[in-house]
Amino acid sequence: EKNRALDNKERIISEAVEETLYKKHPYGTQTTLGTVDHLKNPALSKMYEFYRKNYVPNNMAIVISGDIDINHTKQIITKYFSSWKKGADVKYTPPVEEPIKQIERKTVNYKGEEKVILAFRGAAYKSKDKDVLTLIDMILDNGNAGLINNNLVNSQKVRSAGSYPSFNEDYGAMYLYGIPKEGQSLAEVEKLLLAEVEKIKTGNFDETLLPGIIRAFEIGQKSQLESNPGRVNILKGAFLREVPVKELMSLSERLKKISKADIVKAANAYYQNNYVAVQRLDKEYTFPKIEKPGLEKIKLNTDAKSDFIKNVENVKVNPIDPKWVDYNKDFKAIAYAPGTVMYHTKNPLNDIFNFSISYDYGNKHYKSFCEVMDELNFAGTDTLTPEQVQEELFKMGVNLSYGCGEYGFSMSMSGLDSQFENALSLGEKVLWSAKLDESHLKNKVSNILTNRSDAKKDHNTLRRALGSYIAYGNKSSFINRLTKDELQKLSINQYDDMKNQLIKQNFEVNYSGQLSPENVESIVKKHHQPNNINVPLLNPRKRPEIEIANRHTKPVKIYFLDYKGAQAHISLLIPENKVNPQDSLKTSFYNEYFDGGMGGIMFQEVREARSLAYSSSAGYVPGSRLGDQDQMSGYIGTQADKTVEALSLFIDLLKNIPVSEQRFLRAKDSLESAYRTGYIDFRSIVPTVMYWGELGYNKDPRAETFNKIPEMKLQDMLDYVKEKVSSKNAG
Template sequence: MNLPKKSLIIALLLTVTATALAQTFKYETVANDPIGARIYTLDNGLKIYLSRNTEKPRIQTYIAVRTGSRNDPHETTGLAHYLEHLMFKGTTHFGTSNLKAEQPLLDSIEHRFEVYRTIKDPAARKAYYQQIDSISQLAAKYNIPNEYDKMMSAIGSEGSNAYTSNDVTCYEENIPSNEIDTWAKVQGDRFQNMVIRGFHTELEAVYEEYNINMASDGTKTYTAFLKKLCPSHPYGTQSTIGTQEHLKNPSITNIKNYFHKYYEPNNIAICMSGDLDYDKTVATINKYFGSWKGYGAIDVPQYAPQPVFTTPQDTTVIGQESERLMMGWRFDRGNTLQGDTLDIINNMLWNGNAGLFDLDLIQKMKIQDVRTYFEPMHDYSFYLIMAMPKEGQTLDNVRHLILNDIDKLKKGDFDEKLIKAVMNNYKRHYYEQLDHNDFRADAFVNAFINEIDWRQQVNKIARMEKITKSDIVAFANRYFTDGYACVFKIQGNDTTLKKVEKPHITPIPTNNDKHSEFLEAVVSAKPTPIQPSFVDFKKDLTASTTGKGLPIVYKQNTDNDLFTLSFRIPFGAESNPLISYAAGYLNYLGTSKMTAEEIKQQFYELACDYYISEDVDETTITLTGLNSNMPQALRLLNDLMMNAKPDKDAYTKYLGQIMKSRADSKSDQDENFNRLESYAVYGSYNPMRSIPSEETLKNTDSQSLLDLIKSLPNYKQTVLYYGPSTLNDVSALIGKTVKTPKHFAPMPAAKPFKRETTDKKEVLLAPYDAPNIYMVQYFNEQHPFSISRLPIVALFNQYFGSGMNAIVFQELREARGLAYSAGARYYTPTKLSDSEHFMTFIICQSDKMMDCITEFNSLLNNTPEREAGFNLAKQSLQKSLASARTTKFAVLERYMEAKKLGIDVDTRKIVYDALPSMQLSDVIKFAKENIADKTYKYVILGKEENLDMKSLQKIAPITKLSTEDIFGY
């Protein structure tokens, strides 16, 4: 368009003026930063860490507050964690239908909790709590639970969550890249205008979390470890979950004071990585956070230096889980350069392959297992070693063996090549993780919380590469002294445990017919949509055949020198459950040319790993690492598989490890529940029970196990490769390295595991002594796979049981405070021979079991019809699918998944294309036909004495299963 001269001058002036008015934001960068981080600081002190990664149109966001249980007031420990929960309850703008009417009631609840804390008499406390409950019911008339979750669902966010630790409280969302503005709008309001509502029902969820933690021996062990090394510092004197007494006497006033003290802009960092535009993103964040006024410096409590120990600080904890040892040393703050050396030492001692512990303790089976961790924290850092004894071995002997290897480190009794190998593998894993936005954003959180200059972070590998053997030895001698802490975790009955009893809580209304104007604006926002991209199996990969006749599925990696090579053999435990035991035995063997230790060392020096795993219907051999070393690694693996030498002593020790592991599993709550669930779904012949007996393994010739491994290349298998090599080069390498027969062996016969039909109501009960129960309701009427049902199943799951905005979570946790964790899912088959099935899941206190069953059955038989909730579920699913991307090796895996179902299309596309025409009536119809009034199995893991057995018997006949029944041994 041609403009008159005068108009042109005016247009130019307007452009210049607009440019001058546009705000620019200064930022810091570091040269040679592999993630191109930009670090901004707004005028109010708010930090913003940004990294651009365009692989997927999504962004990982963390909002990190530099405060945690370290700063909890001594009289109300657990406060930082409880505040984290309350941050999901709304603000002055959302979560309420009438703030003016609600606020006096909230003020009254706050005041009454302050009085409640002073009452000691149990009867008086109970009576007074009824007043709190009554007023809470009045306030709940205005409360609109889950509006935050609804807004996050509306924008297609995934992984809505938060966590609290010693030094940090962090809020997580993974959002589509076109939803930054709406996300920032919600978060800006949330952090500036938080309102504490729904207090007593959320307190019940915290009680549940406390009871779960109380049953965890790992939590008790770690708490005891920190207490020994930090006897007068909050790291050691107060846990993140808080004490029982403080949880029973909460203070809304203290929480508010804490919020206003620490939730200030100059104490917070917004950390984001993904498909973002730097300038637009920081401008958007400034739009919603820039006017937030801070109050100057944060007065953080300071503590005297912790004592320097010269002798071991031993302690013992008791619990029913397997015996273990935790020992470790305290180091300086997490932002010191000690971390460079400790990261190297950590990998020198244990790296899963060729560390000192790996070769001396695990490979030689001197102990059951060992793991190491370096944990940098704000005030101090900790180096931890976790170890488990063999059968009959004392924990003190385990400690002795560990200290012997620490002495080797201090004496320099290790090959200098180990340091170089550590660095090669460290770099490999580092660059592998850079693909993941959560890794990048989490690195930002760590830098902010521990006050690590980003330049220091970027240059970490360069500094580590300069560390020499003499540096390692000097460091070890200086810091790995006798002044360590050691926790002996022994088996027994912990008589000190007492669960937090539930107060009576009247369910609050969900008020699903109400919504705030703020929510309406978020839901109706129309950002430029993201166009979906699904896998096209004809374009995104190449399906071919190697020169030796093996099917190969190929995709080229054009980004780096990393590869994954996988051989998929179509039979597994249903045909021969010994394959996994043969693979485990192989780990301890060498060949005529190399010892087992030398093989481990060579793989590690090549920066490559191998895995042989067995599923019920598939055995997989996988090799990963640096593609430049793939030929050597494949030759090494093939030589081991073909030429491993049996070792009778190693086999005897290996069997001992297996039997100890089996015994330990019986003491673990999650493992007990997994076994019970498998029994309920499949019956006594199930994947977790049908394992070789001890007698069978003892009578098995170890050579026959090696022959089993040696026979695997004789079967027709599919090769999957993702890496920089060409298809022809990969095919040639396999043909030259792996011996392929002229005629493939017939596949061995299989006895499939079949999910049972639930043709009658029954209760399956297995014992486990814990303050909570695990429970599922299982239903299966053998509905076969149907590609046409995929869309309705996906939408039903989103609406009914998946996530915090779903019906199940709203009703069982938000409205009634019945559980810490609750969900439900309708499963579609992963292969044609499978059937559809449905399961609920809940973890709750034993005395809430019947309440949970009653409410779950009400939801199953009369699924609520909530149009607004349906629209949000549909919108969330559409946005999640549109912004999802399948990349790299996952493309090949999706292809294999489709083949198992007999289809040649990405199932996500089927769901996405069908969503626009689907209605709430379709979901309700699906629920009525597929989950309502069905014959369920009630599957419960818990202590019978704590359960309402009479009420259970009214539901269905009870079958009591022993621990031996569900484990099969």
């Protein structure tokens, strides 16, 4: 784990910021993983001491969200947890940090993209100033119309920039960060960031954006309440912060009471010339040496069961009935126009909509289409500047984006149903009547070229590029892309012809929300071009079938990428046959058996028994569309001096899979449970249905697969492994 952290450039600069910001408090003096020396001499007695002191019932909470009977659940908790003895109250007296009285600077090295982070001491979580500082951060960076968003990022004055807050129990901090353009210094980026802060300190910002910021919080909370994990996080956060849930949920109401004068006062109090500035320079990083520990292999007995697990398995429960997608009730497919379909899904929880108009048209149909059409995200209209477009959307509480790929283009929106028509109207004006800026496009091209240059120094990007080349050859997206000359010849003058080609293409409409299908259809037909569709539009060619390159006939062929790092990365690829949807159950069994969490072979044999990996994964990946090719893929991240041993074991496990009836039964139980609890939320229904359609299904295929689980035998899976995996060559 420590080696993984040492290979993480963001963690390196972040830890340098914290240790400069907090010289006494554990926030800065004690990282979660500790130092290399800590790991060389772990004190087991101190671990036990820490556990006994802190893992006590009066310092813990049980948080549950789901379809439960609350009174009955309380009875169960009382029955099984009431015997747990209360421990001593956990008290902690934090060290007192000295005030930062001047600008404190530090540098770290890591090859590739440079970056600067500025950190100002802020307010602790329970401070009365937390709310106003939260608002200040959103004025700076709200992802759309913040001062940094509009004045630095969208205007291409820097390659990337933003802000974020941290409100902890004892101290807080406000952060600014920026990544320079080609030829730009980190000092220049720092100056630009501080200039945006200065605008707040002098009151030079548009206070009419404040309701939009508050609306964004309200929408965020509504979205969080849609899911069990979201609800659990709210309850958990209240417990950890030692505040009532009501306080968390009332943030937007408190923000509404904050005035512009309050904001200016707080900005001047907290953003002074007493901050921490850490620069990450494009220089070689020296990795601390961690010796390979002398750990012996642990003998596994995978067919044995502890008394604890036997007791768990003996608990009688009423199985959850699985819920399948009903094509007649859960969504509607409406004939919007000749050959054009609109999908509608009702939102049963709140008034937040999601909407998209999608075309099967992209760079493979019109070269450089995406590079130019991406400029719509930074465009104005006949009456609005680009900044005003973003501000209008933000005031509505709407996120609008235009996305593009090799075979697809889309306009996507989300927000409150009350703003749906206003947002669509504005989105359509930008789509068909955009005012683009040539200098913005040229600056973007410059940033693309700088990113490519930095990527050649980033081992994670290089690994992805090598893997993509091995799989797809010259069709790899790292090779088959616009050249430097082609990028530099791009012009906004191409936009008119591109939109004229796009308007001829067929499209799909997808909406989820609380407006009726009739209302949505009427609004879309009112604003989306072309308004009147009397004959079918063009259907451009679809993405070709995915093919994985067969590069050799050897049992294994190894490709090397040499770089300086703290860990070695092993990726494996085996090309397979074209996807067969009828194999889905066997594929699921194999993936669960081989790498299904802590009970899977990869975790137990590679990580636990031999300590040969920090992280590992493996699985048979079926094609996502009829005609696509399957592949077997795997990954191991390990210490460099364990590479050969880890790779040898990896291949051996693929070729000679360990056989265990107990593992198979665990996989069977896990799959059955996954089907019973695998509820598809309303926003995911239509995308999932469309995915099933690409595989030839016209109904939810899970029902039939689920009914076949009891029939599956261990030998069925082993025969599948022999055919699909163990007999194939790897690269």
